[in-house]
Amino acid sequence: MTQYGGTDAPVTKWVAVPLVLALLATIGFLGWAVFGGQTPTESSHPKAWDKRVKPYVKLVEKSRGFDFMHPVEVRFLPAGEFRKSVRADAAELSGDDREELEKFEGFFRALGLISGDVDLLEASNDASSGATLAYYSFEDRRITVRGKTITAATKSTVVHELTHALQDQHFGIGDQFEALEGADEDDTEADGASSVLRAVVEGDAVRIEAAYAASLNAKERAALVRAQRKLYEEAGDRTARQDVPEVILTLMGAPYALGSSLVEIVAADGGNGAVNSLLRRGAMPHDDVLLDPFLFLAGEGAGRPPVKAPGTMAGEEEFDSGEFGALGWYFLLAERMPLRDALAAVRGWDGDAYVAYERDDVTCARMAVRNDSAAGAERMHQALQRWVAAAPRSGASVTIDGSRLEFESCDPGTEAAPGNDASQEALDLVTVRNSLALQLLNSSAAQPLARCSADRIIAEYSVEQLVDPAFGVSDPAVTARIQQIVADCR
Known part of the structure; x- marks a missing residue:
């Protein structure tokens, strides 16, 4: 989903906070993108690629290190019809669905993640429908594109969605999610595994999308940047008008931002082969690796005993x-x-x-x-x-x-004062920390050095400073201090 750092539509289960998974699964949110479905038969896919997407197939295969097993159906929908396909229809909700939504709204307020009276379904619809250009359905193994032509921004999106199709053919992503969704209620690890797998799926596609952008000449890259900037601005205006809670936008963006960090750091350590291990069944049961990818590299967190859930009382x-x-x-x-x-x-x-x-x-x-x-x-x-x-x-x-x-x-009620509304800033802090660590890894720093240095740098400087390209360029004091931080971590 382009607005949030990726380019495809959000799916039935959100990535990072597993409590949201229950909400979305309960109400059937965005059912057009549910995971699972039947394994395609020989006749269920086209014999040849649509000529509009064929130029990007080889790029994805080369960047990802796999060939497609067969072409994938791509349908192009008029804008209005496309928007309908990416919105859940509130009219189709049952009375039980609406009651469940109200419970989760109170649950979110109880945890300080939202305040006031929020229609979670409508907020999610508004957040997702404005900037989505295309999506790949793991249920019917089909890519759906907004509009009849391939624009500059759509090209990048198509690369992202083709990567999902390639992942699905080689790693059975849809089947993996279907198995996780069908796990026993007591299997809490399935919640975390679903979250991490979704982030890896998106992060891997973002990585290949970045490879596509890097393959463009200067004029083509400039056109892509302009098209994406316009899309971001339009989507931002829309969500502001609809008063979509910040946390909804953050939750939808987290799979792309944190998944990308995890995949890039793992790729820096072991290339496509290491990323493939992330996509295989049962790679990681808990989402702490999204906050700190080095946990995966160190093999930490495997084999944890489950935590006994608190019980309920009378009434x-x-x-x-x-x-x-x-x-x-x-x-x-x-x-x-x-x-x-x-x-x-x-x-x-x-x-x-x-x-x-x-x-x-x-x-x-x-x-x-x-x-x-x-x-x-x-x-x-x-x-x-x-x-x-x-x-x-x-x-x-x-x-x-x-x-x-x-x-x-x-739940403190709809009149309670909001919190810091800091979810996006919180996400940015982790993303910047992971990006710093990746830069150090790419400069041949050892993993412990990269991890330690990134942690100490974000403790000392603000996110605004660290994302400013000019920060420290002409300030010897900043350069000296960062060098000292790295030296202290050796």
Whole structure:
């Protein structure tokens, strides 16, 4: 989905905060892009590529290191018809669906991720429909493109979607997601695995899309940049007019931004072969690798025992449960405290489980989180105490028992004051940190050096400074300080 750093439409299950997965699965959100479906038969795909996309097939094959097993159907829809295909129809929701949406709206408010009265379905529709140029459906193995012609921006999008088709043919991505969606309710690892796989799928496509952009001459690249900038601005104007909550935009963009960081860092270490391992079934069950890709490179996090979920009490009616995820905790904390403190607090995350329930018509969340050390648990405890102190009328509480914490919060109502509305800034901080680490890896720095240096640089300089191309260029003091940071990490 171009607006958020990728170019295809969002799908049934969002990537980073698994609680959203239950919401979207429950209401059948954006059913045109659900995962799974039947394995295509020989007659279910065209004999030849559509001539409008054929020029980009070889580029994708060369960049990705695989050949397509067969052509993929590509349909071109008029703009109006295309927009309808990427929006969920509220009229098709049942009464139970609407009730479920209201519960999740309260759940989001209980966790400080939204405030006020928000129509989650309409907000998601508005966020997705404006900037989407094309999408690949893992259900029917087909690419759908907006419009009848290939524009400069659409070319880049087509490359992205062709990459998804190639991934699906070689790694059975749709079947993988179908299996994860059908996992037992008690298998909380399926939540995290689905989140990480979605991020890897998008990050890999973003990487190949970047290779396409790099293959263009200066004039073609300038045209692409102009077309994408115009699309971003139009989409931004639309979401501003519709008052789409910031967190909805962030959640949709996270798979592209964090997936790209993970894939690029893994590729820097082992090329396409290492990325392929990410796409294979069961590669990573937890989303902490999205916050810190070096966890994957170090082989950390595998074989964690599940966290026992909190129970419900008399008078409480459970409507959802699962793993919230390290990224979910990061976004939650970022709404009530400085971003770097929030990021430091989740560094020791070692698994969690939550239950969502209603009590006296009020939606609440009860969550357990395990940390990898007593010190890590205490950092998280202090952070959650700050969150509780800053949370209005939520009745929130937190307790600690060794490395395990239990946290509870209830919907404060639509009149409660909002949090920091900092989800996008929180995402930017992690993305910049990972980009710095990647630059160091590409400069032949060892993994521990790259990780340490990136962590210390983002602790000292703002995101605004670090994304400014002119920052430090003519300032010897900045250059000297960064050199010292790197030296201290050796």
